Amino acid sequence: MRFFVTSSRLPAALLLSGAGAPRASEVSRASAWASSSSLATAKVSLCSATAPLRKDVRKNDRGDARRLTFEERAERRTGKTRDQRESREQLVQEAHLMVSDDFPEELEAIYAKAAEKANISVMKVLNMAKCLELLDVEVAGGHTVLLIKVAQVVKTGNSTIEITPNSASFGNAILQRVSRFDSTLQVSKEGTKIRVVMPPITTARRDKTVAEVNNLVSVFRQRVKQSRTKAVKVLQDAGLDDGVQRELAAVIDSTASAFVEEKVAELELLAEEVMSMGVDESDVATGR
Known part of the structure; x- marks a missing residue:
């Protein structure tokens, strides 16, 4: 009678010996060989897996060790969740918009009022x-x-x-x-x-008009200063990072300084025109 062996964990030498029943010593050796083979296979499998880095394993994780996702690593690095980071980024964008658009618009509105009053005072004379x-x-x-x-x-x-x-x-x-x-x-x-x-255009009246324009210049400077202080306060209350806050505050300062310098020069030019243009009382007296 023939026996067909389909699979076995015993060594080939033992299977081909033709013996009807293996001796106890042979069975013992075969069992030891199978155990050592399984252990070696397990070691190879374990070594082939990429061990997770300690820094990439979530602290206090009671489950199997795993690699952190990109979002989790970003959260650990910054100390902020994704929603918090997006909220902070949006806040920074709004702060930039306030500095680049809203603040200059407010300065223009302040100047428009001062310029209108100054022009009226000057045109009354000229x-x-x-x-x-x-x-x-x-x-x-x-x-x-x-x-x-x-x-x-x-x-x-x-x-x-x-x-x-x-x-x-x-x-x-x-x-x-x-x-x-x-x-x-x-x-x-x-x-x-x-x-x-109309009353005659006298030197005294011209001087009065120049004084009015100069007063408007002072008011204009003061209101720009107040607007600048208000804008910086908004940045401080927004809770921005110190570096971003300092950067935007510097932009506000430079914007305000350049704007005041430009617009004050325009107002002062109006004051100069009051003293050099228009019909004087001497012209009226001589009939010119």
Whole structure:
């Protein structure tokens, strides 16, 4: 009778010996060989696996050791979760936007108010007729339009201006608006026309106008300083990293300084024009 051996954990020499039953010593040797072979295989398998680095194993992990994910390593490195990092990045972006866009816009708004007042003061001396043309006049229905849209303004002499409304219905509104604009003007209604008599342009009046412009410059500087302080306070309260905060604060300082230097020069130029342009009282006296 033949025996077919399909698989066995015994050594080949023992299987081919033809013996009917293995001796005890042979079985013992075969068992020891199988054990040593399994142990060697296990060692090879263990050595072939990549051992996780100590720094990549989550602390207090009671399960099997594993490698940390990218997000987990970033969290451990920065001390912040992904949501916290995204929130911080968004905060930094908003801070940059405030410094690059919002702050300059606020400075422009501050200057616009100062420039408007300065221009009015100067134009009262240099070109009163132009000032009157640009006055806002309230018409029927509560609408507000420029005076030049509803009347003709003509300078008829060195100290006189004549206003002719496009419609008689605008007469009273124009009369009241011009009277409120400057108390030094003598405003009267002659038929359908409005006559305006201006005070003479004296050196004292020019000096007064220059003083007004200089005062506006001081107010402008102060308001820019307040805006700068407010912007820096916003950065401080935002909880930004010290380096980012210092960088953005430096940008605010340089922006404010450059803006003030540029706009103050423009306002001072207006003050110089007051002293060098326009009709003087001496011109009126000589009939020029």
